[in-house]
Amino acid sequence: MTKKPTAARQEADLRKLLDVVRQALTIPFDTFDYDRRIFDRATHARTALTAVATETDVDLPWEINYLQRQLAAEEQTAAEREAAHCRRCHTPFDPSDPRFDGHARYKDTTWCQACIDNCHEGSAEHVCLICEPSRYGGEQQ
Ligand SMILES: [Zn+2]
Ligand SMILES: [Zn+2]
Known part of the structure; x- marks a missing residue:
């Protein structure tokens, strides 16, 4: 009991x-x-x-x-x-996406191909989470 x-x-x-x-x-x-x-x-x-x-x-x-x-x-x-998602656009990674600007993961980063492409192709004023993490309250202050 x-x-x-x-x-x-x-x-x-x-x-x-x-x-x-x-x-x-x-x-x-x-x-x-x-x-x-x-x-x-x-x-x-x-x-x-x-x-x-x-x-x-x-x-x-x-x-x-x-x-x-x-x-x-x-x-x-x-x-x-x-x-399993890109940290910038929150799209799920798709390993079978062959496009250079698709939704496969870019190398072993936390970004997708599309976001990396968008970042690299950005204009002079372009700023994003990938190239300027500190502006987004990112960890690398
Ligand atoms: Zn993305
Ligand atoms: Zn960028």
Whole structure:
């Protein structure tokens, strides 16, 4: 027979669960694939909330742990999805696209052929994420 958690313990666990749900639903608006990600994360959060709302003697620490693992998995999948897209135009890489200005990945960069071509062919005033990352809040400041 398992010991029933104290009221104080349960309250602390509930707060923790709510905090994990809050984090699940908080991702920056400029996140790549925002709509898809918020949908996936809301689905996981709802599963946990449904268990808490409907099951008697719900195991809160288990639910918290489960939700955290689901969110970590979602994070991982989203990173893989993002890596399969050009960072400038967000078009999925298409390795079978033979065009020099197509959607295949350019060498082992995070850009597609089209964006590299557009950048290299740009006029004197041309500026983009590829040639001037710092202007776009890029990492190479
Ligand atoms: Zn591109
Ligand atoms: Zn450029």
